[in-house]
Amino acid sequence: MVSFIDMHRGEHGVEPICNVLPVAPSTYYDHLAKRADPARLSDRARRDEALRPEIRRVFEENWRVYGVRKVWRQLAREGIDVARCTVARLMSDMGLQGIIRGKPHRTTVPDKKAPCPLDKVNRQFRVSAPNVLWVSDFTYVATWKGFAYVAFVIDAYARKIVGWRVSTSAHAGFVLDALEQAVHERRPTKGMGLIHHSDRGSQGGFNR
Structure with missing residues (x-):
């Protein structure tokens, strides 16, 4: 929703868009402030931002076939301590999915x-x-x-x-x-x- 507001705020304004979408203007402006100043992010959000490129790198270096388990194990081999559920959540957010053997x-x-x-x-x-x-x-x-x-x-x-x-x-x-x-x-x-x-x-x- 934030990206949608970014695209249309110049034409309609932030408040009118937020009145239609289920988001408060303060939430949108808070997101902009955190985007401009990463120090305002929560510890979890900062950790996620650091992990995302590492997860994508492992995924890309292995021909985009690794699923959650293999990406998680590869990160552990490289000394990156992260929970498997966190890898699963971030891969889902980024739209990354490994190859599934056999027919779906x-x-x-x-x-x-x-x-x-x-x-x-x-x-x-x-x-x-x-x-x-x-x-x-x-x-x-x-x-x-x-x-x-x-x-x-x-x-x-x-x-x-x-x-x-x-x-x-x-x-x-x-x-x-x-x-x-x-x-x-x-x-x-x-x-x-x-x-x-x-x-x-x-x-x-x-x-x-």
Whole structure:
């Protein structure tokens, strides 16, 4: 947002832009002051600024294939003491990602032939009470014996998981089991207007 304000401040002014964006003018001016005087940065911010070029250097020197673990280990070999989670955070901020062996694993495979239900949420995931909006999805976790798939249903009011199931395959049954568990635990009353929202993944079976 700071770069956006920098680009358009000459045309619209800082305050009018900040009135539209979720940022206070004081926050923007504080960022400008720290950018002009790095001594005003926090210890963590100064440490990040020193680490960023080192991380990028290791990434570039190794043909842009190193991921977080290998970049972290290379920095340690060079005597640069940094936590792995810090390397992961900074690489993510800089858009650096190593090469992943094998084919990427997809969980959401849209079925273009299936009818598309109306989106009753319209990207508004804040609600004022429980059992008004449930959001469902499933993901995978790599294990020594293969992939484990985890389906979950989240109540958007408190961001609480109200139903979940684990399976060794991405079939519709275990996804529906997670939804049935949520219904059994919460027992929403009929006519209360509960909305269940999910993506269009055909293998998830939510369209059933």
